[in-house]
Amino acid sequence: MSSDRAHSAPPATHDEIPEEDAMLLSDDAANSLPVEPPPRIAARFRRPSTTRRKSSAASSRRNSFSSQHSHQSNRSLRNSCQSHHVAQHLRRTSILETRKARLADRAVHAEQVRLRAAALAKAPSRSSNSEERALAAQQARERHLAQVAAACAEEVRKAKKVAEAMKEKKAAEERRYRLEMEEKHAEAERRRQEYKRNTRRPRTGSSPTTDSPKKPVRQPLSQDAAARRIQAAWRARRRRRIVEAWSELGLSIDKVHDSSFEDITVLLKDDKVEETTGQIMSLLNLLSGEEDASRRQAVRTFLAAYLILGHPAHIFTRDGDQEQDLITKAKDLIISFESALSKLTASNYYTPSPTWLETVSMTYGPYVSAFNDWKALDSSALIETMIASFVNLDAIWQTIKDGDTVDEVANEYRNGIRDNQAILLSKIKKLAGPERALVLIRKAIRESRRARPKKKPSGENARPRVAIDTPAAASAMAEENAARQTQTATSQLAAPESPRSDASQQATSLAKLFTNVPDNRELVHELSIDSEFRIDPSPTADLRDALYRELCSGMLEAFETGDSATWTVAMAELIRAKLLHLLKPGNSLYSLIEETVDPELINNQCRQGAFSYDKFFEFMASILPKLCAPFRDAEVKALADELQTEGDLPEMIEKVFKLLHIIDLLSLDYSNFLLSTAAPTLIQEAPGYEQRMFAHDLESGRLTLKRTRRWWRSAAVNMHTEADRRDPWNNEASPINRPTPQKIYARGLVDLAIATPPLRESELPETLRLDYDRLSRMRAEALRIVTIGGILLTAKNLLKRDVRSQWRPEANRLWETLKDGFLNDPTNPSKVLSLIESAHPMPPSTRAQLQATITRLLTQAESGRVSDPVTKVLFQRLKTNVFNRVSASSSGERVRAASTATEGLATTGLPEFVGQVGDMVDLLGKISVVDRSAHGKWYEEIAEEMERLSTDGEELSRTPSAGSSTTE
Known part of the structure; x- marks a missing residue:
């Protein structure tokens, strides 16, 4: 019953959920529960718990049956008088059971720990591995910490750097703000003072007075204040006009x-x-305290900044560090200058602030310094170039003055050279100063004239002596010899040589091997090109000496075998013939030699054993000084002293050899003397003689004009191609686009001379076959110039030097080093590098790069191929420079071309070879004059033929065909 009532009792209204113990209470206990007040009233007396209990695990003492029972029993004790015995017993039992379970768990855990410790103690290797791992971990940790510390240090350094930069920036901004504030305060103070000076209207009430308003009375200004105000207004107006004038110019970088x-x-x-520029610079305090000359120079320097930024390619000849630095500083100057101008407005009375004045001044100073440094380097190179031009003109005048030039032409050359030298002298004085300019010019001219090749002995010094008693007789003898040679030469040149038989031609060819004298046509051609031409013994000297050696060897063998008479008579007859060839019959010395050196007399003396070589040599020693020219005195005297000494048989035979050799030299001197005497007549008759001989060769079929036509056609095509490139619209009215025959000839001649060797026979026209050696030599010199120029240009670029600077000592030494060949000596690349490095030290990297370039260029030059881009450009520019000078038609054009040739070579990169290029141009000019005077008729015919063929081709191309006209 009680249990049923308990189950049927209404649920408790307490906030907490009733536990199971509460549900098991008796009905009496349930009926004895107090009545709960309404929730709104109970809420006033209920104390909220600060912590809310959460459900714990099943083993928790609070969730146990005893705990619940104890809790319920406590509640029941408050409501009813119930014994505490059962609850305490249950609670104690629960606590004991919980502690036992906890101790059992601890015992199990302790046993597990003991087992693991025993296992670890039984395994010592694992402990060592653990120590190693711990040590490795420690090292890794330290390494990581070091990396972290380094990274942190780097970050700290960067942060400090940024902080310092920000600090400096803030300091600069602070200074700028301070200056601006000072300016504003000064402006405010000025306005305040001005406001205080002005009379202010007194304060009045808001309501108008009945009296009439009075005008404020201004206090009169003092004279000083009025003057200051007028001056301030005038200065502001003047500054405004300067700024407006500069704005009207519109000068800007764009x-x-x-x-x-x-x-x-x-x-x-x-x-x-x-x-205007000077005024605006004065406004910005850039010309304070400058004199007139310095002021003008400063203005030009400032305006040069615009040219440097707008057209750097026209200003600079190279792109080096100095030029880049100057461009940067010019840019900073113009930017700060334009920024300062933009701040000049009417609000500040066109007055620049101190901040902007300082900014412009700070950029103007470095720019002027950089500009002066660059100008000094540039002016030194320009001075060297103009001095070289001055010396080149002087060399041209010396050549013309010493040569056989017509007086009118010489006067025209002299006037043109003097005019150009005066212009160059004035420019040099402006750049270097009057005194230094004269010193440099005198020194350069002295060195140039000293370096000129010495003239060959001429006049009385080269004239052979003859046994003449009086000067009148000597003069008559010379005139007679000259007249005889002139008559002989004229008679030989009057008509072409007659055809000869094959045997005669072979004998003539064999005789040429043992003679120094060339044939008539070659002789007059050489004299036409060089009036000082003399016969050179070198081509056949070795052959003749070898022949004399063979003769002396045979003579020695004959003396040893006892057959000396025949060889003695033969040698005496040979020496007698050579000596008598030097004299005219009837001369006293001629008669003496003819009587003394008589072959029959010597033959009889040899048979009788009365011939004495000592007396023979003594006679030769007495007459040779009378036959030789004055400049041979030293050689002849040395031989005469040697002939008068005694010796054995081999020494005697050696004396015979030397006697034959010196007599050949005396014969050569005599031939050269006769040639110099007859040279004026031969030169005068040379063009007609060459023309007749060339016509005779054409008629006989020994020569054709096939190669000449091909050569002319190639030159004409090149000229017309260049004209079409200059004028793609084919403006035929322009004279420059219609190459003249003279221009075409000059182009063909330059193409033959300025090219890579060798010169093939098929490339040479028949008209220039006598100039084969000259053109071949010029090709080799052109290749040497370009090779050395390429090496020096590369060295200048690697060392950041101006390409216009003249390294003449290095170029001269390289010219002599590479004279005999480029790679004939394997040490040539090392020699070239050492020559450059001795004057211009360089770092190892630059040295290695230059070494590779030198080896490559010398290898290409040795093979005759120019494939390097630098040498290709230099070769083309050299050819253009030579062509411009050779193609000049009048003497004025030649002088102008010569005066600008040095500057052109300097900008080309070949400033060291002005002399060599000038010699090549002079030689090509002489070849051109002689060749066109002798073969001009055939050149005109070929030009007319080419013109006619081109005209017919154009007309044929313009005329429509028959089929096309029918179709239309």
Whole structure:
């Protein structure tokens, strides 16, 4: 019953969920529960728990049956008088059971720990591995910490650097702000003072007075204040006009860049532009305390910044570090200058602030310093170039003055050379100063004239002596010999040589091997090109000496075998013939030699054993000084002293050899003397003689004009191709686009001379076959010039030097080093590098790079191929320079071309070879004059033929065909 009532009792209204113990209470206990107040009233007396209990695990003492029972029993004790015995017993039992379970768990855990410790103690190797791992971990940790520390140090350093930069920036901004604030305070103070000086209207009430308003009375200004106010207004107006004048010019970097270099140069040279620039620079305190000359120079230096930024390619000849630094500083100057101008407005009375004045001044100073440094280097190279031009003109005048030039032509050359030298002298004085300019020019001219090749002995010094008693007789003898040679030469040149038989031609060819004298045509051709031409013994000297050696060897063998008479008579007859050839019959010395050196007399003396070689040599020693020219005195005297000494048989035979050799030299001197005497007549008759001989060869079929036509056609095609490239619209009215025959000839001649060797026989026209050796030599010299120029240009670029600077000592030494060949000596690349490095030290990397370039260029030059881009460009520029000078038609054009040739070579990269190029141009000019005077008729025929063929081809191309006209 009680249990049923308990189950049927209504649920408790307490906030907590009733536990199971509460449900098991008796009905009495349930009926004895107090009545719960309403929720709104109970909420006032209920204390909220600070912590809310959460359900714990099943082993928790609070969830146990005893805990629940104890809790319920406690509640029941408050409501009813119930014993505490059962609850305490149950609680104690629960606590004991819980502690036992916990102790059992601890015992199990302790046993597990003991087992693991025993296992670890039984395994010592694992402990060592653990120590190693711990040590490795420690090292890794330390390494990681070191890396972290380094990274942190780097970050700290960067942070410090940024902080310092920000600090400096903030300090600069602070200074700038301070200056601006000071300016604002000064302006405010000025305005306040001005406001205080002005009379202010007194304060009045808001309501108008009945009295009439009075005008404020201004206090009169003092004279000083009025003067200051007027001056301030005038200065502001003046500054405004300066700024407006500069704005009207419209000068800016964009305008300079968009305009052509010539137009901007003309604009900047205007006096108005210079005056306005000077005023605006004075406004910005850039010309304070400058004199007139210095002021003008400063203005030009400032305006040069616009040219440098707008047209750097026209200003600089190279792109080095100095040029880049100058461009950077010019850019900074112009930017700061334009920024300062933009701040000049009416609000500040066109007055620049101290900050902007300082900024412009700080950029202007470094720019002027950099500009002066660059100008000094540039002016030194320019001075060297102009001095070289001056010396080149002097060398041309010396050549013309010493040569056989017509007086009118010589006067025209002299006037043109003097005019150009005066212009160069004035420019050199401006750059180097009057005194230094004269010193440099005198020194250069002295060295140039000293380096000129010495003239060959001429006049009385080269004239052979003859046994003449009186000077009158000697003069008559010379005139007679000259007349005889002139008559002989004229008679030989009057008509072409007659055909000869094959035997005669073979005998003539064999005789040429043992003679120094060339044939008539070659002789007159050489004299036409060089009036000082003399016969050179070197081509056949070795052959003749070898022949004399064979004769002396045979003579020695004959003496040893006892057959000396025949050889003695033969040698005496040979020496007698050679000596008598030097004299005219009837001369006293001629008669003496003829009587003394008589072959029959010597033959009889040899048979009788009365011939004495000592007396023979003594006679030769007495007469040779009377036959030789004065410049041979030293050689002849040495031989005479040797002939008078005694010796054995081999020494005697050696004396015979030397006697034959010196007599050949005396014969050569005599032939050269006769040639110099007859040279004026031969030169005068040379063009007609060459023309007749060439016509005779053409008629006989020994020569044709096949190669000449091909050579002319190639030159004409090249000239017309260049003309079409200059004028793609084919403007035939322009004279420059219609090459003249003279231009075509000059182009063909330069193409033959300025090219890579060797010169093949098929390339040479028949008209220039006598100049084969000259053209071949010029090809070799051109290749040597380009090779050395390429090496020096590469060295200058690697060392950041100006390409216009003249390394003449290095070039001269390289010229002599490479004279006999490029790679004939394997040590040539090392020699070339050492020559350059001795004057211009360089780092190892630059040295290695230059060594590779030298080896490559010398290898290409040795093979006759020019494949390097640098040498290709130099070869083309050298050819253009030579062509411009050779193709000049008048003497004035030649002088102008010569005066600008040095500058052209300097900008080309070959400033060291002005002399060599000038010699090549002079030689090509002489070849051109002689060749066209002798073969001009055939050149005109070929030119007319080519013109006619081209005209017929054009007409044929313009005329429509028959089929096309029918179709139309």
